[in-house]
Amino acid sequence: MTTTAKEAREAFGERLRNLRKDAGLTGRQLSELAGWHSSKVSKIEYGKQTPTDDDVRVWCIHTHSADQVPDLLANLRNVETAYLEQKRMRLPHRQKQSIATEGQTGLMRWYEPVVVPGLLQTPPYAEALLAMVLDFYDDPPDDLEPGLAARLERQQVLYRGNHRFYFLLGEQVLHTRVGTADLMLEQMDRLLTAMSLPRVVLGIVPTSSDYRAPVMNNFIMFDTRMVQVETISAELTITQPSEIALYDKAFHRLKNQAIHGQDARAMIAAAMAALRSDHDPRT
Known part of the structure; x- marks a missing residue:
């Protein structure tokens, strides 16, 4: 690449x-x-x-x-x-650009191996995550408030229009600590709520799954016209049909390995129980 x-x-x-x-x-x-x-x-x-x-x-x-x-x-x-250096586009502008792209998409497919996808984040989780990102890239802290506002505005796409969403999360997402235990419990509860939305499908790929697709980074598919991939130094936008077909193949393999419905809810509930146990001062 x-x-x-x-x-x-x-x-x-x-x-x-x-x-x-x-x-x-x-x-x-x-x-x-x-x-x-x-x-x-x-x-x-x-x-x-x-x-x-x-x-x-x-x-x-x-x-x-x-x-x-x-x-x-x-x-x-x-x-x-294809290659957009992170520091060339400040956080609030990237978020607003995402609003436009997501609003034009009928089916969004999102694979996220480490953290909760932006569209499903609670405000405290999003704030903690964006603060870390700004600090990592030495971006101005003034970007936090408008960046957070734009990210939360993005989430309205879940409730408007006829958009459909298929989120695949790596099991690690449930255990990557962003902020406090209470913040994480609230975020896990948000995932359970999102699963009940009529146009949302959420699956979890267990950590014990076989290695079936060479996927190391998150990626988002916008219908079949575009894929976005985030790396540490860049955000890649892929539009070539032959490359999009590879991401489509990877998504299907991951989907076939994922658990859904009550099994996924049970996995989230187990992660919440572990958080409560770690947070309980009596243990």
Whole structure:
């Protein structure tokens, strides 16, 4: 997977260069056919210039590869937006951007291995989590209040419109301590409440599950048009159909390993009992 905007442009340029070579054209010949400056083809192929949608279409026409236009345009979206450095976009803006994306989605599928997904967080849990994130990235503490407000505003999508949600949580989510025991108990109760919402499905992948999918990070699927993945240093936006298909396959494998319904409720209840036991001063 490409990890910088420069590498993404270079990889895309190499793909276009292979199409040109397969068509038996030199860079100069392609430039002349397209009516471009003589250096444009070279700049695109070596990642020094990002082509427009029209550039890609013209490239494919003259290299007799029009059937590849849809996938190439999706790939181009990756070049433009796949790598978003965390520190380039402050927390409140990221949250507001998520509101717009989630509001346009019919089915959201969310896998989260470590912490509770943002749409299901209680205000105290969200505040404690966001405070840690701001501290980790040395972001201004003034971002906490607007960031928290935007995250809570995001949750309204659970109750509006005809959106559907499928959350898969790693069992570790129930045991990752965010804040106090009381805060965690409130958050666990919130998960139980969310399970009763008519358009929400929640499953838990037990820690004893076999390793069936190479998933190390959380990911969110927005219908079948986009996937977002968070790493420590970046937020990846994936729109290429072939890559989305891999995340779809991973989600289905995780879903098949997850427990749902009363079994999931029982697992949450057991985690709450353990929290109460640890918190009980008599023990």
